[in-house]
Amino acid sequence: MSESIDYKLVGTSPVRPDGVDKVTGRAQYGADLNLPNQxxxxxxxxxxxxxxxxxxxxxxxxxxxxxxxxxxxxxxxxxxxxxxxxxxxxxxxxxxxxxxxxxxxxxxxxxxxxxxxxxxxxxxxxxxxxxxxxxxxxEPVLDLDAAMAPGAPLLDENCFTKNLPEKSDKPSNIAEVMLLSRGDVDKGFEEADVIVEGEYRIPMAHQGYIEPxxxxxxxxxxxxxxxxxxxxxxxxxxxxxxxxxxxxxxxxxxxxxxxxxxxxxxxxxxxxxxxxxxxxxxxxxxxxxMTREEVFRATGPTSGTHCKIKVGAKKDGTLTAATAWMAYEAGAYAGAPMGPGALTVFVPYHLENFKVEGYEVLVNKPKVGAYRAPGAPQSMHAMESAIDDLARELNMDPLDLRLKNAAEEGTRASYGPKFPVIGLKECLRAAKAHPNYTRALPEGAGRGVAVGFWFNFGLQSSAEVHVNENGTVTVVEGNPDIGGSRASMCIMAAETLGVPYESVRTLIGDTESTGFSNSTGGSRTTFATGMAVVRACEDIIAQCRARAAVTWGIDEDQVLWVDGQAIPASGVNDELKPLSLADIAENAAKTGGPLLSRASLTAKGAGPSFSVNIADLQVDRDTGKIDVLAFTAIQDAGRAIHKAYVEGQLQGGAAQGLGWALNEEYIYNADGIMENAGFLDYRMPVASDLPMIDTQIVEVPNPRHPYGVRGVGETPIVAPLAAAANAVRDAIGIRIHDLPLSPPRVLAALDAAAD
Amino acid sequence: MAHVVFLSHLLAVTDGEAELDVPARNVRELLAALEQRFPDAGEELRRSAIAIDGLICHDAFLETLGPDSEVYFMPQIAGG
Incomplete structure (x- = not known):
C-alpha cells in the first residue's frame, strides 16, 4: 500500500518539542496570561x-x-x-x-x-x-419541521432562500438550497431488485473542547x-x-x-x-x-439534521440509484455545513443515478460552527446506515458490498469531478483483512462497519526557516499547533535538510512577525504549511550549495547536498571535505551573512481521504446502556509524517464520533433553553467509557505533496456514527434511525419491538 | 476548449445553464469569458472553489487549462 521510500524521519514518532511545557503546566493557554492593571x-x-x-x-x-x-x-x-x-x-x-x-x-x-x-x-x-x-x-422556532413549515415565525425578515431556480421575494427561514443530480433516478430504481429507505435525525452536538x-x-x-x-x-x-x-x-x-x-x-x-x-x-x-455554560449556550455546535435516504441495488449488490433529502439547522444565522453534507452523502460510491436535495434552515439556537469534517458525519451516517440495511437485504458482507461499489481513481465523484488517486478500496481491503473484523463476538454484542470521507484542503500558508550559527534550525509557521504540527514541521524540515530532528525547533509566529496563514483547520496544516516549510528548506539547501561553492571556489552546480552536507560532485575534487549545515552556518558571515528563507503559497492538490471503521458494541437490554467493546479506525493518511499523532487523530475522531453516536445531544425545553449546558448532563465519553482504539494507517501517497500527505484531522469523525448505529442494529436486530443511541432511546426501541 | 460545469449554487446566476464549453487557456481567461456571458455571476464565480480535472482549488486564478480540461465550479468548503 505504501511506496517504499527510505525516509529517515518521516513516519517516525519522536517526542514533541512542546510536550514538557504542556505536561508540567508551564504552557500558556488562553486564560493563563495576566497583564498589569487588567x-x-x-x-x-x-x-x-x-x-x-x-x-x-x-x-x-x-x-x-x-x-x-x-x-x-x-x-x-x-x-x-x-x-x-x-x-x-x-x-x-x-x-x-x-x-x-x-x-x-x-x-x-x-x-x-x-x-x-x-x-x-x-x-x-x-x-x-x-x-x-x-x-x-x-415565539421561538426550535426545530427543522417547525422552521420550514409555511407561516413559521421568521428569524430574519430579510432572509430570502438562496439558490432556488426562481428567485424568491418571500422571506423564509430556509437560508439556502442545494440540488445535485445525475442520471435517471426513476430508471435506476426500476432496475433495482432491492430498495431500502430510512429517515434519520441527529440533534445538535458540541465539539466539547476542554479549554473554554x-x-x-x-x-x-x-x-x-x-x-x-x-x-x-x-x-x-x-x-x-x-x-x-x-x-x-x-x-x-x-x-x-x-x-x-x-x-x-x-x-x-x-x-x-x-x-x-x-x-x-x-x-x-x-x-x-467563558464559563463552560457559556460555551454550550453561546458558541457554535454543529447542526442538528434530518436526512431521508433511499438506495436501490441489483441482486449482485450493484447500486442502481439513490436519493437523499437533508435539512441542516443553521442556528440563528446562515452558515450551516449543509453543502458539504450534500456533496459527501454518496461520495464513497460509484453511482450513475442519484438526486440530492439539501436545505439550510434558521432556528432559534446558537449559530452553528465548524466541527471536524463539518456536515459529513450527519449525511454519511444516513447513507452508511442504509448501505448496512442493503447488505442485510442482499445477504452480503457489508464490506464486500462497499468494495463492489467503491469509488477509485477516475470514478466521477458524486460532487462532480473525477477522483484523483484515492485509497478507499485499500482501506476496505485492510478492514476485511483486519483480525478485529473476524474476531468472535461475545453473546449479545454486535459489529458494525462504515466508511468516512473528507475532501482536505490547501489554502494559504507561510513559513520561514532560520539557520542558527551552530547549524540548528528555527522554523516559524503561522498556524496554531493543535494536533502536534510543531513536531510534524520539525520532521519535514529535518528530513528535507538532512539534519537530526532534535536540531530543529518550530514556533508559532504572531500576526506581525510572520506571513499570513489561513486557519489550522480543514486538515490543511501538515499538507499546506508543511509544503511551505519544505519549500523554504529547499531554498536553504540551494543557499548552502552556493555558500559551499564560493568556499571551495567551484561552480554551484558542482555542489551536491547529501545527508545534510554539501559535497563536491563526483570527479570535481575528491579532496574537498564535506561542509555540514553547521560548518556553513559558522562561516556564514564570510559567505554572505545569515542563512534564512521564507516561502508562502496557496497550496493546491490536497488529497481526499477515506476511512473505514469497525465497531463492536454490547447493548444492555435491561438498561439500554451501550458499552464499546472494541473499535478499529482505518484511514488513508497519504503519508503519516508523525505516526503517533496520526494515530492520535484517528483515536480522537473515533472518541468524539462515538460520543456523538451514543450520548451527546443538545436538549432544549419548549422555550428554547438548553437544559444540559454542562458536562454532567451533556455526556461526552471519558477514558473509562472507551477501550483502546485500534488504528491502522493506510498510505496511498498524495502525489501533489512532497511527502505524500493528504491530511488526517477530519475524516476520523465521519464513520463512527454509522459504525456504531450498525453495530447496535447487529446486536439487537432493530434499526434505530435517530441518534444519539442513548439508553432511553435504545430501551424504547427494545420495548417497542417487544410489544 | 474547457468543459465547464456549475453546481446548483450557481444556476441562479447562470440563467439555469449548468454546462458549457468555453475557449480559455487558463482560469483567468475562463473567468473573464464567463463574466462576460453571465454578468451577474462574477462575485459568485470568484467565490467558488474550482476543480480542474479532479483537482479542487480554493483559488485557481493562475491555473492553466488543457485543451480538454473539465472545470467544476463548486461551493467553497473548508473544515474544522
Missing amino acids: IHGKVLRSPHAHARIKRIDTSRATAMPGVYAVITGEDFPPPPEHGDVGGEAGGSIGDHARNIMARDKALYHGHAVAAVAARSLRIADEALAAIEVEYEVL HACIANTNEAGQSTVWCCTQAHFDFRAITAKVLNMNVADLKFIASEIGGGFGGKTVVYLEPLAVLLSRKARRPVKMK
Missing part, C-alpha cells in the same frame, strides 16, 4: 430564545464603582452589509457581527446583548445584573490593540475583528496562545471584538473567559 470583561446574555430588544439602559451599571466600561450593540459600527467570513466559520461578516453582539433582536438563549469590564469578576457580575433590557418576547474560549485585549491611546487568545486562526480572527469594529488590520496584533482543543469551534470569533472595544473604552487590558 480588568475583567463579562457578557450579558439574552434570557429569551427569540426576542426583539426594545431598550437597554446601562446607566446604573456604568455608574457603579469599579466598572470601567459598558458596551451594547450601539457601541459597534453598523454590521458590514457585504462580505463573507470565509474559511471554516461560514456565513456573512454582517451576521458574525450580529452574533458577536445582538442589535435589534436576540435570536437564541445566550445571545450577547451587552458587556461590561470591571475591576473584579464580582463587580462585573453585579454590573450585568444592573443592566435593564426591555424585550418583546417572540478566552482572550485578553490591550488597547493603547492610539487605538492599537494587541489580543492574546486561544484560536485556530489568529490571522482570520484579526481580519474578522477588524471588520466587525471597522478597524485597520494594521492596528491589531493577534497572538495565539496554546490551545486546549478546537475541532473547528475555535475558528469562530466571539469574545475578541468585545474585549478590544471594552479595552478601548476602559483604557486598560481586558480579560474575558
Whole structure:
C-alpha cells in the first residue's frame, strides 16, 4: 500500500518539542496570561430564545464603582452589509457581527446583548445584573419541521432562500438550497431488485473542547490593540475583528496562545471584538473567559439534521440509484455545513443515478460552527446506515458490498469531478483483512462497519526557516499547533535538510512577525504549511550549495547536498571535505551573512481521504446502556509524517464520533433553553467509557505533496456514527434511525419491538 | 476548449445553464469569458472553489487549462 521510500524521519514518532511545557503546566493557554492593571470583561446574555430588544439602559451599571466600561450593540459600527467570513466559520461578516453582539433582536438563549469590564469578576457580575433590557418576547422556532413549515415565525425578515431556480421575494427561514443530480433516478430504481429507505435525525452536538474560549485585549491611546487568545486562526480572527469594529488590520496584533482543543469551534470569533472595544473604552487590558455554560449556550455546535435516504441495488449488490433529502439547522444565522453534507452523502460510491436535495434552515439556537469534517458525519451516517440495511437485504458482507461499489481513481465523484488517486478500496481491503473484523463476538454484542470521507484542503500558508550559527534550525509557521504540527514541521524540515530532528525547533509566529496563514483547520496544516516549510528548506539547501561553492571556489552546480552536507560532485575534487549545515552556518558571515528563507503559497492538490471503521458494541437490554467493546479506525493518511499523532487523530475522531453516536445531544425545553449546558448532563465519553482504539494507517501517497500527505484531522469523525448505529442494529436486530443511541432511546426501541 | 460545469449554487446566476464549453487557456481567461456571458455571476464565480480535472482549488486564478480540461465550479468548503 505504501511506496517504499527510505525516509529517515518521516513516519517516525519522536517526542514533541512542546510536550514538557504542556505536561508540567508551564504552557500558556488562553486564560493563563495576566497583564498589569487588567480588568475583567463579562457578557450579558439574552434570557429569551427569540426576542426583539426594545431598550437597554446601562446607566446604573456604568455608574457603579469599579466598572470601567459598558458596551451594547450601539457601541459597534453598523454590521458590514457585504462580505463573507470565509474559511471554516461560514456565513456573512454582517451576521458574525450580529452574533458577536445582538442589535435589534436576540435570536437564541445566550445571545450577547451587552458587556461590561470591571475591576473584579464580582463587580462585573453585579454590573450585568444592573443592566435593564426591555424585550418583546417572540415565539421561538426550535426545530427543522417547525422552521420550514409555511407561516413559521421568521428569524430574519430579510432572509430570502438562496439558490432556488426562481428567485424568491418571500422571506423564509430556509437560508439556502442545494440540488445535485445525475442520471435517471426513476430508471435506476426500476432496475433495482432491492430498495431500502430510512429517515434519520441527529440533534445538535458540541465539539466539547476542554479549554473554554478566552482572550485578553490591550488597547493603547492610539487605538492599537494587541489580543492574546486561544484560536485556530489568529490571522482570520484579526481580519474578522477588524471588520466587525471597522478597524485597520494594521492596528491589531493577534497572538495565539496554546490551545486546549478546537475541532473547528475555535475558528469562530466571539469574545475578541468585545474585549478590544471594552479595552478601548476602559483604557486598560481586558480579560474575558467563558464559563463552560457559556460555551454550550453561546458558541457554535454543529447542526442538528434530518436526512431521508433511499438506495436501490441489483441482486449482485450493484447500486442502481439513490436519493437523499437533508435539512441542516443553521442556528440563528446562515452558515450551516449543509453543502458539504450534500456533496459527501454518496461520495464513497460509484453511482450513475442519484438526486440530492439539501436545505439550510434558521432556528432559534446558537449559530452553528465548524466541527471536524463539518456536515459529513450527519449525511454519511444516513447513507452508511442504509448501505448496512442493503447488505442485510442482499445477504452480503457489508464490506464486500462497499468494495463492489467503491469509488477509485477516475470514478466521477458524486460532487462532480473525477477522483484523483484515492485509497478507499485499500482501506476496505485492510478492514476485511483486519483480525478485529473476524474476531468472535461475545453473546449479545454486535459489529458494525462504515466508511468516512473528507475532501482536505490547501489554502494559504507561510513559513520561514532560520539557520542558527551552530547549524540548528528555527522554523516559524503561522498556524496554531493543535494536533502536534510543531513536531510534524520539525520532521519535514529535518528530513528535507538532512539534519537530526532534535536540531530543529518550530514556533508559532504572531500576526506581525510572520506571513499570513489561513486557519489550522480543514486538515490543511501538515499538507499546506508543511509544503511551505519544505519549500523554504529547499531554498536553504540551494543557499548552502552556493555558500559551499564560493568556499571551495567551484561552480554551484558542482555542489551536491547529501545527508545534510554539501559535497563536491563526483570527479570535481575528491579532496574537498564535506561542509555540514553547521560548518556553513559558522562561516556564514564570510559567505554572505545569515542563512534564512521564507516561502508562502496557496497550496493546491490536497488529497481526499477515506476511512473505514469497525465497531463492536454490547447493548444492555435491561438498561439500554451501550458499552464499546472494541473499535478499529482505518484511514488513508497519504503519508503519516508523525505516526503517533496520526494515530492520535484517528483515536480522537473515533472518541468524539462515538460520543456523538451514543450520548451527546443538545436538549432544549419548549422555550428554547438548553437544559444540559454542562458536562454532567451533556455526556461526552471519558477514558473509562472507551477501550483502546485500534488504528491502522493506510498510505496511498498524495502525489501533489512532497511527502505524500493528504491530511488526517477530519475524516476520523465521519464513520463512527454509522459504525456504531450498525453495530447496535447487529446486536439487537432493530434499526434505530435517530441518534444519539442513548439508553432511553435504545430501551424504547427494545420495548417497542417487544410489544 | 474547457468543459465547464456549475453546481446548483450557481444556476441562479447562470440563467439555469449548468454546462458549457468555453475557449480559455487558463482560469483567468475562463473567468473573464464567463463574466462576460453571465454578468451577474462574477462575485459568485470568484467565490467558488474550482476543480480542474479532479483537482479542487480554493483559488485557481493562475491555473492553466488543457485543451480538454473539465472545470467544476463548486461551493467553497473548508473544515474544522
